[in-house]
Amino acid sequence: MTTASIVQRVWNYCNTLRDDGVSYGDYVEQLTYLLFLKMADEYSKPPYNRDIQIPKKLNWESLQNKSGAELEVHYIKILNELGKEKGMIGEIFFKSQNKIQDPAKLYKLIQLIDDENWVVLGADVKGDIYEGLLEKNAEDTKSGAGQYFTPRSLIKAMVECIRPEPKKTIADPACGTGGFFLAAYDFISDEKKFTLDKSEKEFLKFKTFRGWEIVPNAARLCLMNLYLHNIGDLNSEPPIERADSLLASPSQKFDFVLTNPPFGKKSSITISNEDGTQSKETLTYERQDFWTTTSNKQLNFVQHVRSMLKADGKAAVVVPDNVLFEGGAGETVRKELLKSTDFHTILRLPTGIFYAQGVKANVIFFDNKPAAKTAWTKGVWIYDLRTNIHFTLKTQQMKYVDLKDFVERYNPNNRFKRKETERFKKFTYDEIIARDKTNLDIFWLKDESLGDMENLPAPDILALEIIENVEAGLASFKEIVEGLNGK
Secondary structure (H helix, E strand, O other): OOHHHHHHHHHHHHHHHHOOOOOHHHHHHHHHHHHHHHHHHHHOOOOOOOOOOOOHHHOOHHHHOOOHHHHHHHHHHHHHHHOOOOHHHHHHOOOOOOOOOOHHHHHHHHHHHHOOOOOOOOHHHHHHHHHHHHHHHHHOHHHOHHHHOOOHHHHHHHHHHHOOOOOOOEEEOOOOOOHHHHHHHHHHHOOOOOOOOHHHHHHHHHOOEEEEOOOHHHHHHHHHHHHHOOOOOOOOOOOEEOOOHHHOOOOOOEEEEEEOOOOOOEEEEEEEOOOOOOOOOOEEEEOOOOOOOEEEHHHHHHHHHHHHEEEEEEEEEEEEOHHHHOOOHHHHHHHHHHHHEEEEEEEEOOOOOOOOOOOOEEEEEEEEOOOOOOOOOOEEEEEEOOOOOOOOOOOOOOOHHHHHHHHHHHOOOOOOOOOOOOOEEEEEHHHHHOOHHHOOOOOOOOOOOOOOHHHOOOHHHHHHHHHHHHHHHHHHHHHHHHHHOOO
């Protein structure tokens, strides 16, 4: 059976459960619990014979001889008890709940999973199956799951540009379902790029990745995703911490940071680098490592990423447009980035590629540097993949081939040897500093749809762009109102 057919078979059963009010997200969550138990059971038997640290009364076999109300009661007991365990098991089952109210359907799902021998499937096959399910879940816009799912084509392009290496650490302070880790893992384990020895393979499996995710369910899905891709194991310490990464200065520095922090400007917490008392409206945390105090979540993540990097660390971060042009704290962050890092590349992303509507975003690339009297940034290269380019999530999805020209122009092997093209331009440090508020939202291509009816996008694309612009405007208006109300 092919990967696609297994995904389809497992996913089709969700349609039956939806009649009982089980959402896509709930279904993937229940699959995670049961699949974890099934694979643990397979590992406990020959030829593996591993100590899986799951009590017999709570293992996969304990589910198999039960049905009806007895099965439901026992399944709930398993979820509750395993959620109290330490390590990977406890994180997977943290605050887990049974969302399948019909015991007969729970029984059928258990049989569906039991029919496959999951361990013998290659890590790429198991991983592709789970990634397929996560993507289907992200497509369900009503659940909001798409906010944790970055387009895999974009992630691959970012990793190709950053080019992570063996025995180097990689972090994501808002890791969602783990897309950046998986792409980096695939890049490093590619035999065409690296020939890994035993210690390098061990490092890649257990020590390379470190992530933070504030939403418990997303953290759970991320752990399972990594586990299915052969990152970590049943008995190792989880590489993902269920926490808000912005709350404290990083205790560890990393070689690479790749991330797509959650969209949205305001945070209920104002991160401060100043001494002062807490206000009634916000809880303020001291971050002496930050350049400026702001409640703009995106600007805080940019500052946090820089703090996470080693002296020669490299970062690629997805940010909304406002990070490039907003005044006040935004201007301060941009000036400090240009000064203290080699802020060398911006990729202007097209619209219609994120499951979260109304988003205009970019990828910023910068290399950390030691303190110096003069600015490290000598020039910023900007690639415009937005003007006159249109994508939709359903009929015209962005694929890696659409980003290939950018990766080639980025020139990962030697980014100091680049050539300008129609879409790729260099702006010197002096030119940028001279711009009002150090505005980096720079574009130069003529929008062919303006004033030319013949070049208008297709109606469905035009409609989506209108929706995105309206939703972006509503989001900005909501933030203003919340600010006036002191929220």
